Amino acid sequence: MATINDVAKKAGVSKSSVSRVLNGNFEYMAEGTKTKILHAMEELNYTPNSVAQSLKKKSTETIGIIISDISNPFWSEVLKGVQSECTRSGYTLMVSSSEEKAEKEEENVLTLKNKQVDGLIVNTTGKNNGLFDHLVKEKYPFVFLDRFTEELKADTVIVNNILGAKRSTQYLIDQGHKRIGILLYPIENRSPRIDRLEGYKQALQENGLPVDDELIKVCDTTKDSGIKATQELLELSDPATAIFSTNTILNLEALSGAKKEGCHVPEDISVIGYDDYPWVPLLDPPLSTVAQPAYELGVNAALLLVKRMNRKRQPKPKIIQLEPELIIRESCAPPK
Secondary structure (H helix, E strand, O other), rough: OHHHHHHHHHHHOOOOHHHHHOOOOOOOOOHHHEEEEEEHHHHHHOOOOHHHHHHHOOOOEEEEEOOOOOOOOHHHHHHHHHHHHHHOOOOOEEEEOOOOOOOHHHHHHHHHHHHHOOEEEEOOOOOOOOHHHHHHHHHOOOEEEOOOOOOOOOOEEEOHHHHHHHHHHHHHOOOOOEEEEEEEEOOOOOOHHHHHHHHHHHHHHHHOEEEEEEHHEEEOOOOHHHHHHHHHHHHHHHHHEEEEEOOHHHHHHHHHHHHHOOOOOOOOEEEEEEEEOHHHHHHOOEEEEEEHHHHHHHHHHHHHHHHHHHOOOOOOOOEEEEEEEOOOOOOOOOOO
16 A cells, blocks of 8 residues: 555655645645646555545535534534535535634634635624635635624525514414513624514514513523523513513423413413424424524525535625524413
């Protein structure tokens, strides 16, 4: 079996030069030197021909994706969609998580770029606009997924969260509810949270109902914060008769908070959530919720990125907005 030394000897170069080619660090290497090394690798069968070919065309046929929370079940379905399209298009996928930290996001972007990935799919923290503006200026291909920033013009695939929130709030209003609480996590430049709150407000305003700040509960990300917020909504002098929860964890904590207050869902309080999974119909009661097309999000993001990477003339940034679905089960009823 050939070794790196054999390749270096055959190409008439140093071992370090061969290593640079293998690692993709050949930007400042003479074209003739790189070509000799690649020919030597092919003749000695040191690496598979596909790898050598990818080095020749300066493509690793690899896509990187950075998501905010790898433990969130929503992202497992998104990743299935991304992986499906990557496989169909002949790309491998490298996955990393920012853990909702701006510095970790920046580190991931730079690491994946250094690994020569051909493009990135990013569920941004919303706190690194300067970094992504630099990527735009250097024409490095990337796609924002699920979140976006108004300040940057970049390819984006999102769900229409304003529509999802409006539909769920409107459904509660149609049931006769006027005191509708909302549970959400801190906004922090996160576009889905901004849009879900906006959709909730729009539904109230379009029906002549006031936007009451005491019904808007911004929960911290610690355990049971949604339980406490739900209890507070139920203990108001004019309590909420329905709750719109905007997150999977908050969905569960809303149900738990109602139970701790001795309230039955939907007899005493209606609850409608966000995100749908196979176990949601098994909750007691089965939860009405807004289902996001997670798999389709992933497929569309990968497809959009592959198209941009393979075009010589770069088109204007494209925004793809998918529509959520309101699924009605047994957790909502008219107020008493």
